[in-house]
Amino acid sequence: MTEPGQPGQPGELGGVDRREVSPEQTAAANRRWWDGAAPGYQQEHGRFLGDADFVWGPEGLREADAHLLGDVAGRRVLEIGAGAAQCARWLQDHGAQVVGLDISAGQLVQGQRIDAARAEAGHGGPAVPLLQADATDLPLADGSVDLACSAYGGVPFVADSARVMREVARVLRPGGRWVFSVTHPIRWALPDDPGQHGLTITSSYFDRTPYVEVDGRGEVSYAEHHRTLGDRVREISAAGLVLIDLVEPEWPPGNSQVWGGWSSLRGGLIPGTAIFSCVRPRAD
Numbered sequence: 001m002t003e004p005g006q007p008g009q010p011g012e013l014g015g016v017d018r019r020e021v022s023p024e025q026t027a028a029a030n031r032r033w034w035d036g037a038a039p040g041y042q043q044e045h046g047r048f049l050g051d052a053d054f055v056w057g058p059e060g061l062r063e064a065d066a067h068l069l070g071d072v073a074g075r076r077v078l079e080i081g082a083g084a085a086q087c088a089r090w091l092q093d094h095g096a097q098v099v100g101l102d103i104s105a106g107q108l109v110q111g112q113r114i115d116a117a118r119a120e121a122g123h124g125g126p127a128v129p130l131l132q133a134d135a136t137d138l139p140l141a142d143g144s145v146d147l148a149c150s151a152y153g154g155v156p157f158v159a160d161s162a163r164v165m166r167e168v169a170r171v172l173r174p175g176g177r178w179v180f181s182v183t184h185p186i187r188w189a190l191p192d193d194p195g196q197h198g199l200t201i202t203s204s205y206f207d208r209t210p211y212v213e214v215d216g217r218g219e220v221s222y223a224e225h226h227r228t229l230g231d232r233v234r235e236i237s238a239a240g241l242v243l244i245d246l247v248e249p250e251w252p253p254g255n256s257q258v259w260g261g262w263s264s265l266r267g268g269l270i271p272g273t274a275i276f277s278c279v280r281p282r283a284d
């Protein structure tokens, strides 16, 4: 969940573009971007996310209500693109053995800040174990987790999301579940604008050319990579996973917050989030 090119973010924005950008450039740029953006992101969205809550996206769908991961108590869970690990903390509070993984040390430091504040306030369990790594190269053993999840973390921000699917399939045990949310692919065709302007198609849904921001020196400072719905399904299948559900949360009455291009105006008309629920099949 981000708002590319908005004020208050790190570095000078030299411009936005649609152009090819390599996996390496993407990872380096996004790591730097999230390192710089982390304090402001948490300040702006921390209240909505909660310190120890599991929110799947700007619509406010909570895992406590959606139960997309099933019973998490006693499960080994990997959260990918954990940010300040709010979801991981909720999972831990519900009895899971969790690791929160993120490419950005800046985001993980925000997670440590929340844990320290909770400890000082006398509530909350142990600090959430955190791991700095890239979602395309998971430093975990084969079959070592029961569940993997991601709320807008990593998947939209990597050049090779098919590789993320393969990595998750590798680290999941047979029968394990992988649930991840991303910006709904339909949003790619529309401007990232919460108002009326955001309801007019301005580019092709089928154009996979990445969205790129460059800094004042013309260097790539941020990148997002689009996949159509069909692309995502094919990447999941090609990794040997089975898609069991695709959840498109509706914008609930009473949610008046504006988060980048997400708003009640657009949310009442088109989906803003797609949540893919997958399993690694058992061998038999």
Ligand SMILES: C[S@@+](CC[C@H](N)C(=O)[O-])C[C@H]1O[C@@H](n2cnc3c(N)ncnc32)[C@H](O)[C@@H]1O
Binding pocket: 001, 002, 027, 030, 031, 034, 049, 080, 081, 082, 083, 084, 087, 101, 102, 103, 104, 107, 133, 134, 135, 136, 150, 151, 152, 153, 154, 157, 158
């Ligand atoms: C929109 S935030 C979501 C974080 C958290 N789930 C939340 O809802 O606040 C996206 C997160 O993905 C992380 N990320 C971006 N690229 C990544 C990558 N290649 N591997 C792992 N994490 C990545 C960012 O650092 C950031 O913390």
